[in-house]
Amino acid sequence: MNQELSVIPAEQSAENKRGLTALRADFPATQISKLPKPTSRDGTKKHCDECGGYHSFPAIHLDYVGHAAVTHRLLDTDIEWNWEPLAFDANGLPLLDAEKLLWIKLTVCGVTRIGVGDAQGKVGGDAMKERIGDALRNASMRFGVALGLWSKADLDQSEQDKKPATSSASSMVDFLIAQAKKTKSHEDARKFWANTNKLLVDFPLDHKRLKQEILDHRATLPEEGPAPEHAQVPA
Numbered sequence: 001m002n003q004e005l006s007v008i009p010a011e012q013s014a015e016n017k018r019g020l021t022a023l024r025a026d027f028p029a030t031q032i033s034k035l036p037k038p039t040s041r042d043g044t045k046k047h048c049d050e051c052g053g054y055h056s057f058p059a060i061h062l063d064y065v066g067h068a069a070v071t072h073r074l075l076d077t078d079i080e081w082n083w084e085p086l087a088f089d090a091n092g093l094p095l096l097d098a099e100k101l102l103w104i105k106l107t108v109c110g111v112t113r114i115g116v117g118d119a120q121g122k123v124g125g126d127a128m129k130e131r132i133g134d135a136l137r138n139a140s141m142r143f144g145v146a147l148g149l150w151s152k153a154d155l156d157q158s159e160q161d162k163k164p165a166t167s168s169a170s171s172m173v174d175f176l177i178a179q180a181k182k183t184k185s186h187e188d189a190r191k192f193w194a195n196t197n198k199l200l201v202d203f204p205l206d207h208k209r210l211k212q213e214i215l216d217h218r219a220t221l222p223e224e225g226p227a228p229e230h231a232q233v234p235a
């Protein structure tokens, strides 16, 4: 928060801009992998010459940039890049939403954006690793990393199933509402809305519902103390 408010020197800001542009550069072919997407539920599995994997046929292949290549790009751009979970549970671990999705804040070159990741069907210890990798790829896309490939993958995916994007956006709102309801003062609730709104401004979710829920929650909070300007009025 303090970091966001602090003044960034001009040369730093120019460097950040260069970094943010560099993030969007195309990936070399060697860093682009083939992701198989079986087109039938009951296809037979066999070795695939195209991607070198073992999966059901028939299948299409999407070009994609994996977690490792994305991490390289982030490091190349900003050695101090960083991510953190959007929220923590009572034990201090990353909080998952009702659909077991992990929401994160990714900060690169002084800019913070939100991403979401799922476990891609993995379970146990691998599930969280997968969520983190997936969330980093997703948040990086919001910086334009491998955006061209993502757009194509999303288009292909949307032909098959439009549900994930919609349901994750709605589960995000539920998650945020639950977080907002934990605030115990008008000031905290206002701050929560301001921060959320700033971070998620271009995120396709129901901002109206979130705002209304926060207002409803505020209505249940105790009255606010006297505003600072009142306090300054002489008695």
Ligand SMILES: [Zn+2]
Residues within 6 Å of the ligand: 036, 048, 049, 050, 051, 052, 053, 055, 059, 061
């Ligand atoms: Zn294949």
